[in-house]
Amino acid sequence: MEKIQIFYYTGTGSTKIIAEEIYNQLSALNIECELHRLTVDSIDMISQKLDFDAKLILLYAVHAFNAPDLVYTWIKSLEEISNRSAMVISVSGGGAMISNSACRVPVKRLLQQKGFKTTTEAMAVMPNNWMTPVPDEIAKELIRVVPHKVSKWINAFLHNKSLPYLKPLLIDYPITSLGRIEVIGAKHFGKHIKVNSSCNGCGYCIKNCPSNNITFKVSESGEKTVKFDSKCHFCLSCVYECPQHALSPGWFKFAVIPTGYPLKSYCEPSENPLSKDELLPLLKGKAWEGVRNYLIED
Incomplete structure (x- = not known):
């Protein structure tokens, strides 16, 4: 078999x-x-x-x-x-x-x-x-x-x-x-991720990080805080998926979409999906060439 x-x-x-x-x-x-x-x-x-x-x-x-x-x-x-x-x-x-x-x-x-x-x-x-x-x-x-x-x-x-x-x-x-240079940039990005007061120590970012870049630091009083290392892959999972929206970039802020990455919302069926003729005007220009060809090739 x-x-x-x-x-x-x-x-x-x-x-x-x-x-x-x-x-x-x-x-x-x-x-x-x-x-x-x-x-x-x-x-x-x-x-x-x-x-x-x-x-x-x-x-x-x-x-x-x-x-x-x-x-x-x-x-x-x-x-x-x-x-x-x-x-x-x-x-x-x-x-x-x-x-x-x-x-x-x-x-x-x-x-x-x-x-x-x-x-x-x-x-x-x-x-x-x-x-x-x-x-x-x-x-x-x-x-x-x-x-x-x-x-x-x-x-x-x-x-x-x-x-x-x-x-x-x-x-x-x-x-x-040349793109391999990003590996160096990723280490700095991951090391400088900021944590705001919304963090409740749920550990979601730690569980889902593919590079094992995030851990808990426990103080003498037993308080847990999120700690970032320099093993980041620059995947942006922790920033986009934090349930409390507690994480933000310290370096390379341009790389992160300010409105987030709502993948779950994208996966919800559209009530009125657009036809190919309606999609094409949204995909004008050289930058959209790969996406345009992908959607119309069949």
């Missing part, structure tokens, strides 16, 4: 939505599958669970034209195998566009060194959580098309087929390399 293992890295939850949809659709096809989230605390345990007879699906949110650093760390920790099929799905707010086109290349190269054969790759587009919000209508449409997109990707992967994607341009390789 065929088996597929799904591994994903998520910060604010967009990649999790796609990973869970993949899991559900594979299960509906009576394919044995497993779903694992990659975090600093989980990678050792997950590496031990790797089944050498199973196919691999790897998903990750794009960070500065790259996979998050943890994804590279995880792949490098794997034992070498022989000719195991893999599908790589990158998830971004901009889609398949110039500068994003090489974001899967380092991952595929590392997987190949470990004995994996990437037969299928795709770029998923989800609502942007960096700097600029997308219109609600666009965000809801990106969520709505997830099942259809996943069905197409799964069908290609099960038949060892490739999917159309933007071929990396030569200029994108140095851009991808």
Whole structure:
């Protein structure tokens, strides 16, 4: 019986939505599958669970034209195998566009060194959580098309087929390399997150941080305060998802959308979804090219 293992890295939850949809659709096809989230605390345990007879699906949110650093760390920790099929799905707010086109290349190269054969790759587009919000209508449409997109990707992967994607341009390789500088910036961002008086010590940020960057500091009187380290991945999960809205950036404030990232709201069905003809006027310009192509390609 065929088996597929799904591994994903998520910060604010967009990649999790796609990973869970993949899991559900594979299960509906009576394919044995497993779903694992990659975090600093989980990678050792997950590496031990790797089944050498199973196919691999790897998903990750794009960070500065790259996979998050943890994804590279995880792949490098794997034992070498022989000719195991893999599908790589990158998830971004901009889609398949110039500068994003090489974001899967380092991952595929590392997987190949470990004995994996990437037969299928795709770029998923989800609502942007960096700097600029997308219109609600666009965000809801990106969520709505997830099942259809996943069905197409799964069908290609099960038949060892490739999917159309933007071929990396030569200029994108140095851009991808330069994007690694963000790893340094992320450490400073995470170290300087501010906590206001609304914090009630619920620990939500600690539980959901993929980099294990947040802990509790307990005073001599027993009072708990949130403490931030310099292991941040810049995923913005803690800032956007704090139930008390108690966290805000101290550095790189431009990166955070002031109105937040209401993913749960985006996932609520629209009472009057827009047609493609109504969506296109909202997606004018070069900056929207990747999202526009993603939504109209089918």
